[in-house]
Amino acid sequence: MFPVLWPADFIVVDKCFYKNRLPKVGEVVLALDPRNHDLVIVKRVSAVYSDGTLELLGDNMGESTDSRLFGPISKTLILGRVCICYWPLSRFGYVR
Numbered sequence: 476m477f478p479v480l481w482p483a484d485f486i487v488v489d490k491c492f493y494k495n496r497l498p499k500v501g502e503v504v505l506a507l508d509p510r511n512h513d514l515v516i517v518k519r520v521s522a523v524y525s526d527g528t529l530e531l532l533g534d535n536m537g538e539s540t541d542s543r544l545f546g547p548i549s550k551t552l553i554l555g556r557v558c559i560c561y562w563p564l565s566r567f568g569y570v571r
Contacts (some may be wrong), residue, residue, distance in 0.1 A: 477534065478533075478534040478535045479503060479519075479534055479560075479570055479571070480503070480517055480534075480557070480560060480570065481566075483563075484560050484562065484563070484566065485560070485561050485562035486505075486517070486557050486558075486559065486560050486561070486570065487557075487558055487559040487560075487561060488505045488554065488555040488556065488557055488558070489555050489556045489558050490554060490555035491555070492555055492556040492558075493550075493553055493555065493556065497523055497527070497529070497550055498520045498523065498529060498550075498553060498556070499520065499523065500520050500521060500522065500523060501519065501520065502519070502520050502556055503517060503518070503519050503520075503556070503557040503570050503571075504517070504518060504519075504520060504531070504553050504554075504555065504556055504557060505517055505553075505554045505555050505556075505557055506518065506531065506548060506552045506553050506554055507552040507554065509545050509546075509548045509549075509552060510545055512552075515554065516531070516540075516541075517557055518531035518532060518533055518539075518541055518542075519531065519532055519533070519534060521542065522547075524547065527549065527550045528547035528548060528549055528550065529542075529547060529548055529550060529553070530542040530546075530547050530548075531548060557570045558570060
């Protein structure tokens with residue numbers, strides 16, 4: 476899959492989006508890195524399990540550090556849904 480976001484992109488995150496529901500497969504989320512909670516990661520949800528854990532995968536499979544390395548993460552690590560890329564202006568738009 477071709478990456479939706481690049482390292483220098485500026486994004487808008489809706490921190491309230493997941494207050495009443497779990498993320499769905501295919502949504503792009505901002506989450507605390509499960510290995511170091513001082514860092515955040517942006518990944519696509521690839522699986523949601525009934526116990527409230529999720530698997531996250533990066534769009535650039537060959538270069539991504541994701542659930543293939545650190546396993547499923549708790550829903551409590553999800554900070555919000557990535558909804559808009561606003562910089563650079565040439566890539567302005569909704570993140571899908």
